Amino acid sequence: MKNNTYAAYEIQVTKHIEPYFRNHKVLIGQITPKLLEEYYTDKLREGLSGRTIRKHASNICAALDDAVKNKIIAVNPCMVADKPSIERFSGNMLDEAQLYEVFSQTRNSRIHIPVVIAAFLGLRRSEVLGLRWSAIDFEHKVIHISHTVVKVKKGLQFSDLPKTKSSRRTLPCPEQLLYFLQKVKKSQVISYIKNQKTYCRRYLQYVCVDELGDLIKPDTLTNDFAKIINKLGYKCRLHDLRHTCASLLIRQGIPMKQVSVWLGHSSTAITSDIYVHLSFQDKIETADVLNHSIHIPDYEKKI
Structure with missing residues (x-):
């Protein structure tokens, strides 16, 4: 299991799953399908997405499978509990003007550097915070994404093993970003x-x-970004900078395969599934071109 994945599972268990069932004073043998469904509903009310709760369900199911294997319980209640549906992604991407405003607002803040990098390269939070100077080749104008920093229960975890094999990638650095860096x-x-002593x-x-x-911490980046976004009156999470990057590329006609490689997705199918609403906009524009280019005799008369 990758370190990033383990860290995510650890947060799910320690922040959500374990406290919930402990507060309900429920032993493992007392967990029922109804109780699991109540857990999923409560987490939906807290604002977690259906996709995230399904990940919780997978972890709970794995634990209960182990309990069945060790004859602690006879049947895994997860097998019959209804799980929340996975809604299609609908991020709150920023347009060019809004992104410029975000850059302006963060300019004198501690999160300006990661915000600019995340927007330009579409990096995950762990990737942008894990970026090291040795990964930037100023001479050849490329950046190597091969290191991550994630939050774990005991602090920070540094890893040279990205989320997936495709996450380890080399990107040409845009001129503006190169100059910025x-x-x-x-x-x-x-x-x-100037501050050698401190x-x-x-x-x-x-x-x-x-x-x-001092390294910008994951929670610091997320929370400070949220405050600035709220001040501007926008609806955008830190991770939506990644979606903003993808949106700009797709709207400029960059093929889905190239966008997928840029983002470090393990397959084009993932990219297509997330951004299908953006790529469909291109098809609408294509339909409009055809509508104004091809004329059917007496079409207007028949309307």
Whole structure:
């Protein structure tokens, strides 16, 4: 199991599953299909998506399968409990003007660097926080995505094993981003020299650090971003910067396969499933072109 996956499972169990059943004072042999369905409903009310709750259900089911195997219970109640449906993705992407406004609002904040990088490259939170200077080849203008930083129960976990094999990728760096990163590196060197006594040396190899060299933490990035978005009156999660990047590419006519590779999806099918509503817009535009290019005799008269 990948470290990122384990960290996600750990959060599901410690933050949601274990507290819920402990608070209900339910032993494993007392878990019923009805109780599981109540758990799913409660989590939906808390704002979790159907897709996320189904992941919870998979973890619960695996634990109860193990209980059956070890003869603690006779039947796994997950097998008959109804799970929430998985809604089709509907993210809140930003347009070019809104994205520019977000950049402007974060400019003097500690999260400006990861926000800009995430938007340009469509990186996951773990990938952007895991970006190291050694991964940026300024001479050849490429960036290697091969390291992640994730939050775990005991703190942070650093890993050279991305979410999937396709997540390990090399991307050509856009000129604006390259120039931005050069300025960031120069600024960090100056800050290090100026604050040698207080500058954090532990994260010198990482790009996304604050003015005193401390690594931007996952929760800090998510929470600070949410505050700025709320201030602007937009509806957008940090992860929606990844969707914003994909949306801009698709709307500019970049083929789905290229978008999939850029995002580090394991297959084009995943990309297509998530962004089908965007690609369908292209088909509508195509239909409009045909409508204005082909004329049926006496069409207007028959209307």
